[in-house]
Amino acid sequence: MxxxxxxxxxxxxxxxxxxxxxxxxxxxxxxxxxxxxxxGSRVISGLIGxxxxxxxxxxxxxxxxxxxxxxxxxxxxxxxxVIYNVFRSRKAKREAEAAAAAVPTQPAA
Numbered sequence: 001m002x003x004x005x006x007x008x009x010x011x012x013x014x015x016x017x018x019x020x021x022x023x024x025x026x027x028x029x030x031x032x033x034x035x036x037x038x039x040g041s042r043v044i045s046g047l048i049g050x051x052x053x054x055x056x057x058x059x060x061x062x063x064x065x066x067x068x069x070x071x072x073x074x075x076x077x078x079x080x081x082v083i084y085n086v087f088r089s090r091k092a093k094r095e096a097e098a099a100a101a102a103v104p105t106q107p108a109a
Contacts, residue, residue, distance in 0.1 A: 016075065017059050017060045018056075019075045019079075020052045020055055020059070020075050021052075021053060022079060023049075023078040023082075024049045024051075024053030024056060025049070025053065026079050026082045026083075027049025027052065028045075028046060028049035028050070028053065030086055031046035035090050036089040036092065037086075037089040041089075045082070048078075
């Protein structure tokens with residue numbers, strides 16, 4: 001099923017571009033800081049963040065006025081998943097550190 005909208009209000013368009021920008025910046029920040037995430041997760045977050053931010057910049061500043069564009073609704077969901085992943089990664093890192101600290105050390109002979 002193909003859903004198409006022929007016109008969108010200026011406010012909805014600006015909301016979408018803002019959501020793309022915020023999602024892109026959140027993903028880039030989590031990729032840069034890490035918060036205990038794996039290297040692969042950080043790379044993927046960075047690439048998707050660049051894609052979201054780039055598409056938002058394209059829509060706002062570079063897209064011709066008469067051209068159509070695709071609206072991806074997951075741009076509104078990505079910030080929620082990013083925040084969830086940050087808290088999950090931080091919790092796993094703290095648990096790993098606590099487990100490592102709880103292991104008794106052997107006295108040297």
